[in-house]
Amino acid sequence: MAATTPLYENVLSVSVCICHKMVLQSAYDNEGFHNNEPCGYDNEAAKTHTFDEAIELAGNGRYNIILLATMSTAIIAMGLDMFGFSVIVTGASCDFQLDHAQKSILLSMPFGGSIIMAYPWGYISDTQGRRKSLLIALSISYVVSTLSAFSPHWIVLAVLRFISTSFCSCAQSATYTLLGESCSVRVKGAFLLIMTSVLNFGFATYMLIAYGILNQKFSYDLGLLTFIPWRLLTIVLALPLGISAISLFFLCESPKFLLNSNKEGQALEVIKRIWEINRQDGLFPVKKLVLNEEGNVSSKDVPFLRSLWQQTVPLFKPPLLFGTIKLFYLTSIIYSVSNAFYVWYPFLVDSIIGNLASPNITGPAGLCEMISFISSSSAAGSETSQIACVTGVDSTTVLGALVSGVFTVAVNLAISKLSSRKKTLSISIFLISGLVGAATTTVTNNIVAFILFFGLAFVGLGIGVVFSYYVDLYPTSYRGMAACLGVMVARLSGLGGINLIGAYITTNCETTFYVCSAYMLSGALVSMSLPADRIKK
Incomplete structure (x- = not known):
């Protein structure tokens, strides 16, 4: 027969439990816990949370919306400063009397x-903080970019733009990291895709x-230089850098x-502040x-070179290798193809509009013939006459850009509803883009071919999906x-x-x-090896 517990031991045990609860009653109330837990309740365990649990408890509210708006402003500011420089060069071509070689140097800055700066920004972001690196980068970029509006010579403009974009390029990666680490898993994927739609x-x-400013006719003599539309455009395009830098003062570190x-x-304290702002x-x-994160190493005070080594080498060793x-390969596909699309876009718009405006003239049939026609026409024109200096922006080009932008944003917002299915989205984006690219050369109708060419830009929708994997697949360190x-790979690929x-493309278009x-279809195959989607119920 099993041994029975003596009566006096049971009474003693109950008495100790009651006494213990009476002593800690007020402490439990002050900590926000109820005092009706059963005896043996582990209060310390109840107050301990993993990071994901804590950020989930902080909720999704006003702070997250403000953070999303600020990060979206920062990333579009980077886009305007880096890629908007192409229209600034167009506007400055007459002022500085730029030849083709000088334009190429400026556009490469x-x-x-x-x-060059991608690697240092990665180190700074991982050792000094996401918010701190963004704050430094955007502030300096704004000042230097604004100063470039007063460049007296094209070489000065090139140097200042090199410095400006070296700093603002930090936004491409740090915005995704800061946003992804400050939101719950439930909304993180959708927020990253929404931010990407803004970039697109x-x-x-x-x-x-540029259309609203470069087409204006004004000139003010400032002595050393003349203030004309392209200088005003430079100042205006730099404003989002300053706005996002100021907004960061009111936000928290990751x-x-x-x-x-x-x-x-x-x-x-940061999570508590998010909790309070979200009301x-x-x-x-x-x-x-x-933290409860596999493969993570906490930051330690070590010499600079050793710290640099510790931040880099694990990325190229198992299990992260x-x-x-995979991510570098997918990044190279997206940026190499999408950047080429933006370069050829204005020329194709001009060709399409020209053929539609002259219906009685037999124009090229199909995308490759259009490109060949544009190239031969440009070559003939350069041999027979000097090309006129053009500093404005055509309205049809702007209209096409707006249509492309609205379409891309609409699709991005639509797929943000499927943000929990990143692997499926990645496979679909590369598969559709690859099939559209193959179909482009077989269509002889100019308008349909041009629409299919727009479809090639669909691969750019993969930016948000791929960069969300940079947040998910790597430990915090x-x-x-x-x-x-990844940004370095993106720029080199572009x-x-x-x-x-x-x-x-002009000599071997179909090939x-x-x-x-x-190349894009191979991206679909590589995407199949990405981690399986974890659907949160």
Whole structure:
């Protein structure tokens, strides 16, 4: 027969429990807990949360919307400063009497700056903080970009733009990291895709602003220089950099970065502030945080070179190596093809409008013939007469940019509803883009071919999906470096795509499109090896 507990031991046990609850009753109430837990209730365990649990408790409200708006402003500011520089060069071509070589040097400055500074920004983001790196980068970029409006010579303009884009390029990666680490898993994917849709509208934004400013006729003599429309355009396009930098003063550092840096108290304060701004009811329930993240290494005080080594080498060693290769490959596909699209876009618009305006003239049939027709016409014109100096922006080009921007944003917002299915989205984007690219060369109708050419830009929708993997697949200690190295790959791929596709598309058009299609279809195959989607119920 089992031994029975003596009566006096049961009475003693109950008495101790009652006494213990009476002593801690007020402490439980002050901490926001009820005093009716059963005996043996572990209050410390109840107050300890993982980071994901704590950020989920902080809710999704006003703070998250403000953060999303600020990060969206920062990333479109980067787009305007880097890619909007192309219309600034157009406006400055007459003022500085630029030849083709000088224009090429100027247009390469944004790519050169972002490529060289991508690695340092990754290190700064992972060691000093996401918010701090953004604040420094956007502030300096705004000042230098504004100063470039008063450049007395094209070389001064080139140097200042190199410096400006070197700093603002930080926004490409740090915005995704800061936003992704400050929101709950439930909304993170959708927010990242929404922010990407804003970036995709950047092309239409700077074309519209340029149309309103460059077509104006004014001139003010300032002594050393003449203030004309392109200088005003430079100042206006730099404004979002300053606006986003000021907005960052009112936002918090990534709580995940703080926790990873052994600053648990500061991380708790940030999450509590998010809780309060989101107007959650009751007392803040989290008292202790744990990161609970596989493969993560907390930041330590080590010498600079050793720290640099620790931030970089793990990305190219198992278990992170395979993921790094996949993401870099997908990034190269997106940026090489989409950047080439933006370069050829204005020329194709002019060709389409020209053929529609002259219906009695037999024009080229199909996209490749249109491109060949444009190239031969340009070559003939350059041999027979000097090309006129043009500083304005055509309304049809702006209209096409707006249509493209609205379509891209609408699709991005639509797929943001499927943000929890990133792998499915990635496969679909690369598959559709590859098939459209192959179909482009087989269509002889000019308008249909031009619409299919727009379909090639569909691959650009993969930016948000791929960069969300930079947030998800890497531990906090390496996330900033991985994303910034991804930006380096993006800029190198964009520069390579513009030059390679631009060089071969006029002489081997069909082959170029088939190679691009195969390249994008290979992206669909690689996407199949991405981690399975985790659908949150």
